[in-house]
Amino acid sequence: MKNARTPPGSGASWLREEARLGWALALPALATIALVAVFPILWTFWESLHLHDLRMPWLGRPFVGAANYAEAFGDPRFRSALGHTGVFMTAAVTLELGAGLLVALALDRVSRGRGMVRTAVLLPWAIPTVVAALIWRFMFESPAGLASAALVRLGAAPPTWFADALAAWIPLVLADVWKTTPFVALLLLAGLQNIDKALYEAADVDGAGRWRQFTAITLPLLRPALLVAFLFRALDAFRVFDVVYVMTGGGPGTATEPVALYTFSTLLQNLRFGFGSALSVIVFVVAFFFALASIRVLGRGAFLDGPA
Amino acid sequence: MTLGATARTTARRWARPVATGLLVAAILFPLYWAALSSLTPENRLFAAPALVPRELVLDHYRALFRERDFWTPVRNSLVVAGATTVLSVVLGTVCAYALARLRFRGKAVMLAFVLAVSMFPQISIVSPLYLLLRELRLLNTYPGLVLPYLTFAMPLTIWLLVGFFRQLPAELEEAGLMDGAGRLQTLWAIVLPLSWPGIATTAILTFLYSWNEFLFALSFTLGPERHTVPVAITLFRGQYQVPWGQILAAAVVATAPVAAIVLAAQRRIVAGLTSGAVKG
Amino acid sequence: MASITLDQVSKTYPNGQTAARDLTIEIGDGELLVLVGPSGSGKSTVLRLVAGLELPTAGRILIDGRDVTAVPPQRRDLAMVFQSYALYPHKSVRENLAFGLRVRRVDAAEIDARVRLAAATLGIEALLDRKPAQLSGGQRQRVALGRAIVREPKAFLLDEPLSNLDPLLRVATRTELGLLHRRLAATMVYVTHDQEEAMTLGTRVAVMRNGAIEQIGPALALFRRPANTFVAGFVGSPAMNLWPGACRRLDGRARVASAVCSIDLDEAGQSVPDGAELVAGVRPHDIDLTSDGDVTGRVEIVEPLGPVTLVHLRVAGLPGEFVRVIVPSDARIGVDDQARFRIRRDRLHLFDGRTGRRLN
Numbered sequence: 001m002k003n004a005r006t007p008p009g010s011g012a013s014w015l016r017e018e019a020r021l022g023w024a025l026a027l028p029a030l031a032t033i034a035l036v037a038v039f040p041i042l043w044t045f046w047e048s049l050h051l052h053d054l055r056m057p058w059l060g061r062p063f064v065g066a067a068n069y070a071e072a073f074g075d076p077r078f079r080s081a082l083g084h085t086g087v088f089m090t091a092a093v094t095l096e097l098g099a100g101l102l103v104a105l106a107l108d109r110v111s112r113g114r115g116m117v118r119t120a121v122l123l124p125w126a127i128p129t130v131v132a133a134l135i136w137r138f139m140f141e142s143p144a145g146l147a148s149a150a151l152v153r154l155g156a157a158p159p160t161w162f163a164d165a166l167a168a169w170i171p172l173v174l175a176d177v178w179k180t181t182p183f184v185a186l187l188l189l190a191g192l193q194n195i196d197k198a199l200y201e202a203a204d205v206d207g208a209g210r211w212r213q214f215t216a217i218t219l220p221l222l223r224p225a226l227l228v229a230f231l232f233r234a235l236d237a238f239r240v241f242d243v244v245y246v247m248t249g250g251g252p253g254t255a256t257e258p259v260a261l262y263t264f265s266t267l268l269q270n271l272r273f274g275f276g277s278a279l280s281v282i283v284f285v286v287a288f289f290f291a292l293a294s295i296r297v298l299g300r301g302a303f304l305d306g307p308a
Numbered sequence: 309m310t311l312g313a314t315a316r317t318t319a320r321r322w323a324r325p326v327a328t329g330l331l332v333a334a335i336l337f338p339l340y341w342a343a344l345s346s347l348t349p350e351n352r353l354f355a356a357p358a359l360v361p362r363e364l365v366l367d368h369y370r371a372l373f374r375e376r377d378f379w380t381p382v383r384n385s386l387v388v389a390g391a392t393t394v395l396s397v398v399l400g401t402v403c404a405y406a407l408a409r410l411r412f413r414g415k416a417v418m419l420a421f422v423l424a425v426s427m428f429p430q431i432s433i434v435s436p437l438y439l440l441l442r443e444l445r446l447l448n449t450y451p452g453l454v455l456p457y458l459t460f461a462m463p464l465t466i467w468l469l470v471g472f473f474r475q476l477p478a479e480l481e482e483a484g485l486m487d488g489a490g491r492l493q494t495l496w497a498i499v500l501p502l503s504w505p506g507i508a509t510t511a512i513l514t515f516l517y518s519w520n521e522f523l524f525a526l527s528f529t530l531g532p533e534r535h536t537v538p539v540a541i542t543l544f545r546g547q548y549q550v551p552w553g554q555i556l557a558a559a560v561v562a563t564a565p566v567a568a569i570v571l572a573a574q575r576r577i578v579a580g581l582t583s584g585a586v587k588g
Numbered sequence: 589m590a591s592i593t594l595d596q597v598s599k600t601y602p603n604g605q606t607a608a609r610d611l612t613i614e615i616g617d618g619e620l621l622v623l624v625g626p627s628g629s630g631k632s633t634v635l636r637l638v639a640g641l642e643l644p645t646a647g648r649i650l651i652d653g654r655d656v657t658a659v660p661p662q663r664r665d666l667a668m669v670f671q672s673y674a675l676y677p678h679k680s681v682r683e684n685l686a687f688g689l690r691v692r693r694v695d696a697a698e699i700d701a702r703v704r705l706a707a708a709t710l711g712i713e714a715l716l717d718r719k720p721a722q723l724s725g726g727q728r729q730r731v732a733l734g735r736a737i738v739r740e741p742k743a744f745l746l747d748e749p750l751s752n753l754d755p756l757l758r759v760a761t762r763t764e765l766g767l768l769h770r771r772l773a774a775t776m777v778y779v780t781h782d783q784e785e786a787m788t789l790g791t792r793v794a795v796m797r798n799g800a801i802e803q804i805g806p807a808l809a810l811f812r813r814p815a816n817t818f819v820a821g822f823v824g825s826p827a828m829n830l831w832p833g834a835c836r837r838l839d840g841r842a843r844v845a846s847a848v849c850s851i852d853l854d855e856a857g858q859s860v861p862d863g864a865e866l867v868a869g870v871r872p873h874d875i876d877l878t879s880d881g882d883v884t885g886r887v888e889i890v891e892p893l894g895p896v897t898l899v900h901l902r903v904a905g906l907p908g909e910f911v912r913v914i915v916p917s918d919a920r921i922g923v924d925d926q927a928r929f930r931i932r933r934d935r936l937h938l939f940d941g942r943t944g945r946r947l948n
Contacts, residue, residue: 014660015643019412021491029396029403029462030418036437037425037459043436103331110328119574120332123339126566126577128520130538131559135342138552144354146341178338183581190582239429242522246542260431260523267435268527277435284432291427295420479674482641485661486668487688487739497687501678 041284047277054271061274068278077254078279081262087169088244088258089237092176096233097226099177100184105218107185108192118186125182133246136175137162147171165255168248172256176243180236184229191225192218224297231294238287259283339563346556353552368557378558380533381540387450388525388536389518392457397511400465401503405495407466408473409481419470426463430523433459441528448530456524461514468513468580472506473499509580512573516566537562589775590652590742591617592638597647599633599799607633608644609799615743620769620776622790624783625822630799631779635745638777640664651742667736671748673728675720681707681731682716688739706738709768726757733768743775750785762788783823787811795819813937817944820869820937826898826912828869832941835864844868844938847905848883849931853938854948865941872898873914874935877921881928885911887921901927 048068052061072078103121110117124132139146140161148158159167195218203213241260244250250257250265263283267276345353347364372378407415407422437456438447446452476499484494500507525536532540541558544551570577592615599608607630615621623631636642638649640661648657656664667688676684685706689699707713710730720728729749736744749765750758766789769776780786786793787807794804795818803815814820820828833846835853842853844866851868853860860866877899885901888910897917900910913929915921938947
């Protein structure tokens, strides 16, 4: 051959071309994300190191270091907001996983009218959270709402739902469970349908009963789906805002106020941007750990597939 | 077979549909109750709840659109959710294609980055976005909502579409390359026409999320002229009491497009929701 | 049409798997080279390297003497027929054929003429307005071929194009492919795992294993003089008998001694040192069953193949294997018969026991 030997590396030129195209295609979207999400989160952090009160513009925006964080951790309202968030997460996520598993097992057996059932299950998930919260608030409106009326008919004395610091949690959690169980159920249903049915036939042959099959086959094989559902729901419940804002406004008093709501009112009602940003950063850091765990679970395989 | 056994098998045959029916009824009951109440006269709303209506009126809907101008929030929501969907699907599609198919360094990191951003708590970026939008004079404008909405819509579309593009057989694209079409031409002439189911699913989910969004809309709109549907309903105030009839009518109006979408596309939505989450 | 050259091409994947080891192949203008080998031998990788769908980690690829290693697939002007056919499911057959021409901005009248011609060549005129989903497997295969020939590319790359067809259709299509190759006088690189396909089609055949070429040459040369035990066992059906043995000297003459035979080596074999491990190979049709044969075996399986019959014999001293013998189909032979057989000495293949290389 007449041609000189290819200089090393130049064989990759069209790969470089492809890489350049890849960046060109990916960049607009990634830059947008960086602009509207990453840049702001950095700004939040910067802001949290300052005293910045929009009601008192004459104070300017002096650097105060960690003072806002010190205030946050010493703030009883913030600490109880963290507590409320924890209570809500525990109650809601437990109920949602339990109910979601039951619904998924029921749906897995449905042969006729599956589309109809799926639509019914999807509806609560698909409607605005605000709407779901309003509907449940209406049903629990004291004293003449549906829930109270039903309790009276059953001979029990209904609590004054939203005026009662403990009872107020019931409609909150119920509304959230109603709204998000379908999502959990669909995730778990997809997991169930990934399980090879032959395993159950084998277990039948081995003489294993229904319960045994459930604990020996279904639960272990459903673990990845359960884990994903748990992480998604825990992260979401930690960020809870809409339901509480609409149903109780954090009340009575601040008895049901979660961190997101406290942060929101610090920012947009009291206009304390420095302090509010410190709260935002704390929320972000906690959420980040859930996110990391989720990414590790979801990322297995998703990021590591070979050259496409 | 004995009589008892026959009865038992009959019971078993019926147990499942009946249980399923009860489950569906329980799930749908709050929606039924809301729809029913939105058609009940105000003075009867809290008087002796009955599961079967005695008298249905459209008063609340009339009031909703005549006195409150509920069209404005509906229009705002449509504009904002629509613009968010179009923008993020257009940008997200090309980005997802690159991340799913083209060979270049740093793809995995970018994908992890996208997924991480999709898990950002919205509240954490409310303060800078507020200050930024105020600086740009975009508070209480459509762009002032669409931009923040991209924080969740963009990662969502990218993540869903990457999963979808990876399912397309790579040989089709290779055939396109062998036929002499470049990468872009292959994307346009072969990949996109085959991807509309995935893109439609993505668009539907993005629209739903944008239609339902509350925190940003509450934070970055200042007056009723820019309120979206969820914000408008939440801020309904009556002169003396909570106008439940109108709130529930508005709830039905806000739910109607969502319900229509779910009815039309339930299969796709389920596939989109569970893809990536389970296969990972 | 064009010649294709691979010059010391290697491909190692990031996970360390090597699919091509220092390959140098010249494919002449108008030649049909078949790459054959078991799955994982790297034959498809070679095809994809030529196509440009994979990038070599070392070496060059030349088309008509021009280095195209850095040229992306869409600018190499090669056509490929995929194992799955990869027809565009959303386009009609006509559009599938026309796509490559449209991309090149050929004018509409010419596209139409060329699509008609290609369709006529393959007998698919009646299918032009259908979608791929409405076609049978054989029809899809033709469309895939049509999509390649309509472009009049520099060369055709075919990746197991017949493996998704049922056996009858496969043989018929194979014949047609051979005709097509002659009619187009086209350069073709053809990948298959089926040695029979390779033998019948190829101007030359390259047998691959573990990313390397074991032997390359005309089909009959591979059959008659396999370069090593792998090729000997892979090419030809039923497979060659291969017996391990050793070199023994008797009266100063070197002999190969194994459980089955003890045969004098010819002149080439005289340099083999005494005691060296050898493998003796004999094709099943190079063994005769005769009453005066020198080895005895017990018949275990009789497989009538139609024109001939394949007999599996169990021989003492060769516990794990049968001796395969082809006999005329009218031979009277039954299971459990004791049969004597003799090897045609001039047809003996001799291989080095360690390296597997051919000795004679």
